[in-house]
Amino acid sequence: MERIRSIEQLETLRAGILARRPTDTRSLTFCGGTGCRAYGSMDVVEAFRKELKARGLARKVQIRTTGCHGFCERGPMVLVSPEGLFYEQVALKDVSEIVEKTLIQKEVVERLFYKDPIRGEAIQKEADIPFYKLQKRIVLADNLLIDPTSIDDYIAQGGYRGLAKALAQMSPEQIIQEIKRSGLRGRGGGGFPTGRKWESCRKAEGEIKYVICNADEGDPGAYMDRSLLEGNPHKVLEGMIIGAFAIGAGHGYIYVRNEYPLAVTHATKALADARKHGFLGEDIFGSGFSFDVKVTRGGGAFVCGESSALMASLEGKPGEPRAKYVHTVDKGLFDLPTNLNNVETWANVPWIILEGADRFASLGTAGSKGTKIFSLVGKINNTGLVEVPMGISLRKIIFDIGGGIPNGKQFKAVQTGGPSGGCLPENMLDLAVDFDELTKAGSMMGSGGMIVMDEDNCMVDVARYFVTFLEEESCGKCTPCREGLRRMKEILTDIVQGRGEEASIGRLERLSVAMKAGSLCELGRTAANPVLTTIRYFRDEYERHIQHKKCPSFVCRSLIRFSIDPKSCTGCGACVRACPVTCIKGKKKGVHLIHQARCTQCGSCFDVCKFSAVVRS
Amino acid sequence: MATQEVNRILKRYRNDATDVIAILQDVQQTYRYLPQDVMSHLSEKLKIPLTRIYHLSTFFRAFSLEPRGKHHIQVCMGTACHVRGSTRILDAVERKMKISAGQTSKDLNYSLETVNCVGACALGPLVVVDGKSMGKMTGQKADRLVTSLQGTEGEKPAKAAGKPAEPKPKKVKPPRPARAKPRPKVRAGKPLSPKRAGSKKTAKGAQKKARG
Numbered sequence: 001m002e003r004i005r006s007i008e009q010l011e012t013l014r015a016g017i018l019a020r021r022p023t024d025t026r027s028l029t030f031c032g033g034t035g036c037r038a039y040g041s042m043d044v045v046e047a048f049r050k051e052l053k054a055r056g057l058a059r060k061v062q063i064r065t066t067g068c069h070g071f072c073e074r075g076p077m078v079l080v081s082p083e084g085l086f087y088e089q090v091a092l093k094d095v096s097e098i099v100e101k102t103l104i105q106k107e108v109v110e111r112l113f114y115k116d117p118i119r120g121e122a123i124q125k126e127a128d129i130p131f132y133k134l135q136k137r138i139v140l141a142d143n144l145l146i147d148p149t150s151i152d153d154y155i156a157q158g159g160y161r162g163l164a165k166a167l168a169q170m171s172p173e174q175i176i177q178e179i180k181r182s183g184l185r186g187r188g189g190g191g192f193p194t195g196r197k198w199e200s201c202r203k204a205e206g207e208i209k210y211v212i213c214n215a216d217e218g219d220p221g222a223y224m225d226r227s228l229l230e231g232n233p234h235k236v237l238e239g240m241i242i243g244a245f246a247i248g249a250g251h252g253y254i255y256v257r258n259e260y261p262l263a264v265t266h267a268t269k270a271l272a273d274a275r276k277h278g279f280l281g282e283d284i285f286g287s288g289f290s291f292d293v294k295v296t297r298g299g300g301a302f303v304c305g306e307s308s309a310l311m312a313s314l315e316g317k318p319g320e321p322r323a324k325y326v327h328t329v330d331k332g333l334f335d336l337p338t339n340l341n342n343v344e345t346w347a348n349v350p351w352i353i354l355e356g357a358d359r360f361a362s363l364g365t366a367g368s369k370g371t372k373i374f375s376l377v378g379k380i381n382n383t384g385l386v387e388v389p390m391g392i393s394l395r396k397i398i399f400d401i402g403g404g405i406p407n408g409k410q411f412k413a414v415q416t417g418g419p420s421g422g423c424l425p426e427n428m429l430d431l432a433v434d435f436d437e438l439t440k441a442g443s444m445m446g447s448g449g450m451i452v453m454d455e456d457n458c459m460v461d462v463a464r465y466f467v468t469f470l471e472e473e474s475c476g477k478c479t480p481c482r483e484g485l486r487r488m489k490e491i492l493t494d495i496v497q498g499r500g501e502e503a504s505i506g507r508l509e510r511l512s513v514a515m516k517a518g519s520l521c522e523l524g525r526t527a528a529n530p531v532l533t534t535i536r537y538f539r540d541e542y543e544r545h546i547q548h549k550k551c552p553s554f555v556c557r558s559l560i561r562f563s564i565d566p567k568s569c570t571g572c573g574a575c576v577r578a579c580p581v582t583c584i585k586g587k588k589k590g591v592h593l594i595h596q597a598r599c600t601q602c603g604s605c606f607d608v609c610k611f612s613a614v615v616r617s
Numbered sequence: 618m619a620t621q622e623v624n625r626i627l628k629r630y631r632n633d634a635t636d637v638i639a640i641l642q643d644v645q646q647t648y649r650y651l652p653q654d655v656m657s658h659l660s661e662k663l664k665i666p667l668t669r670i671y672h673l674s675t676f677f678r679a680f681s682l683e684p685r686g687k688h689h690i691q692v693c694m695g696t697a698c699h700v701r702g703s704t705r706i707l708d709a710v711e712r713k714m715k716i717s718a719g720q721t722s723k724d725l726n727y728s729l730e731t732v733n734c735v736g737a738c739a740l741g742p743l744v745v746v747d748g749k750s751m752g753k754m755t756g757q758k759a760d761r762l763v764t765s766l767q768g769t770e771g772e773k774p775a776k777a778a779g780k781p782a783e784p785k786p787k788k789v790k791p792p793r794p795a796r797a798k799p800r801p802k803v804r805a806g807k808p809l810s811p812k813r814a815g816s817k818k819t820a821k822g823a824q825k826k827a828r829g
Contacts, residue, residue: 038737
């Protein structure tokens with residue numbers, strides 16, 4: 001492969017790729033993201049290949065496996081081009097029908113269309129589905145179009161044009177100015193202005209500088225970074241190369257979570273391909289600028305998402321944060337100036353350079369520009385990745401794009417910002433989602449996790465869940481975080497087990513103040529957010545647990561009791577078979593009884609009873 | 618201990634001490650734990666104190682100081698899975714396997730672990746067996762999954778019930794055994810009872826019977 005040395009060469013290469021692509025063939029696009037793979041999408045792809053081959057269509061129909069489309073709820077999915085048909089939840093048995101009807105007879109398979117849950121009508125095309133229609137995708141858009149293992153696909157979509165423009169037509173200072181003007185803020189959690197960070201790192205003294213891509217996405221329930229790195233690694237890489245040029249860095253690292261094997265594979269492949277094309281290595285685009293990147297796997301510690309801890313771990317040390325009196329842009333990795341940005345931040349860069357800062361700044365609110373990807377999960381109809389302009393309301397995200405709460409349940413809360421964020425109640429649904437508004441509400445943007453909870457979720461239990469998570473993940477270096485979280489967990493455990501005291505809430509609040517004031521890193525400082533917001537917005541639930549020893553959502557096991565209503569019990573025996581501790585007794589077709597002393601309150605009987613005879617109290 | 622294998626790993630990283638975490642990850646993958654003599658060997662070769670290697674090996678979740686099972690069962694405890702009831706799934710798996718999270722079955726066939734989000738939230742609650750995700754779990758489905766796993770072990774490793782997921786050829790191969798002699802296996806088809814797993818005599822007898 002010849003190294004690309006100019007914009008003209010890149011355009012020639014692109015034209016060549018496009019010319020080689022047959023224009024008259026049809027194509028099938030499959031989502032190959034981790035979620036869809038778990039549904040078995042790769043088997044469906046294989047089945048299509050076989051079916052097409054058997055019918056002699058292998059050359060006439062192109063098959064492409066892309067990264068995550070974001071509509072994880074309805075996978076595995078198939079997109080038929082050029083018609084733009086969208087088939088959802090395609091099973092192996094549907095393969096021959098799709099080939100026969102759609103590819104040969106040019107008809108549609110109605111039953112596999114997405115059905116609008118509100119109006120009930122079938123929607124044929126992907127673009128018309130509200131989930132996609134209401135989004136504004138600038139970062140995720142290419143995920144649907146390119147095979148992440150093919151650099152040609154990326155170049156065909158206009159990839160590396162931003163890099164070519166930056167290196168050939170702009171000076172490092174101009175790039176930094178452009179990023180500053182765009183108003184881009186760090187997507188990893190802190191929301192620090194990216195342009196200012198780059199500028200400080202550029203100005204920092206030192207010959208050797210580093211850039212790092214933080215893909216140690218530890219927030220449970222958030223997977224936008226994984227989907228980006230997995231589905232479009234070249235975009236992230238292009239952003240990194242532009243950033244490195246602006247900063248003057250010669251080396252880069254992509255620090256990926258160990259739990260994301262596919263992201264590691266795709267990123268590694270992307271690096272190798274980029275090197276072959278001359279986008280990495282010596283003298284990139286003939287500009288004299290040299291840069292290379294290495295992929296490193298994390299060891300599975302949540303705290304390594306914090307910049308100084310991540311850098312310690314890159315140096316081969318335990319991932320413990322340090323106090324940041326001296327910023328990492330001055331003394332970071334190996335005590336040298338280091339610029340760290342999150343995956344999504346890097347992925348925004350090529351678009352800004354290519355389309356201009358003004359276009360980017362026209363999206364969003366006064367303080368938060370551009371779009372943000374949220375991972376909408378939990379008790380929601382359309383689980384998936386949602387890219388929307390900043391400033392959109394929570395209600396729009398959850399009800400219009402997310403399709404509301406499943407099974408007709410009532411919305412209770414939405415948790416944003418991962419373990420350091422907070423839970424927001426129903427009356428805050430009209431809040432405009434941006435960095436500042438969420439912080440004002442006691443939560444935070446974080447990396448963009450959005451976990452929806454319904455009436456069946458207990459907020460005290462949720463608070464305890466986050467505190468337990470953080471207590472386990474606290475690195476233990478500073479006392480307020482280590483001991484504060486442990487004590488908080490004890491108090492919350494007491495509350496959910498019916499030993500809560502009147503003073504418990506006050507103690508939790510006082511502990512939060514100490515942790516916020518005394519912790520070393522942002523992890524400890526924000527650790528109390530889930531507890532504080534649940535107390536602020538759901539104080540009555542805490543009080544019910546403490547004063548009445550009751551869990552209104554029937555989650556906290558020590559506070560609930562299962563029994564069988566003799567009037568409704570038909571003696572079918574389903575509960576007997578489901579009970580893991582064999583504590584239900586009764587004759588066939590007779591009324592059954594739960595042995596209370598042996599019952600572990602697991603709820604299996606409640607789930608299986610078709611006659612609502614098992615009651616919770 | 619096979620230092621040859623360790624040296625091969627070291628060579629891959631050019632004995633670079635900054636890559637110690639990656640080296641430990643490869644050692645962990647090879648032996649399914651970090652044997653003490655390997656840690657000493659690494660300390661010598663990489664010229665970093667043994668205390669630091671020990672610190673790393675206890676700091677990161679990816680490492681274990683005791684052998685992990687041949688099969689890896691992970692129950693996702695991410696927030697999305699939690700609000701959909703993953704605690705109950707973990708309970709069901711623990712009860713059925715008779716070990717708690719973080720433990721390995723006595724026959725070294727299974728390790729049970731919790732994981733903080735694998736990022737397949739649409740399928741929650743989720744159980745991952747040797748890299749294959751089994752989604753939309755219920756207590757009963759989890760029960761059946763463990764039963765089928767225990768049923769297949771001894772004949773065909775890594776064959777699990779439920780929906781298949783990511784094809785990961787590397788992981789499907791049973792990892793290199795940690796010891797020269799394979800541990801006695803529980804007879805196929807029978808669920809693991811504490812009595813059987815606990816008593817070596819019974820287990821050995823069972824194996825003999827199965828072979829003979």
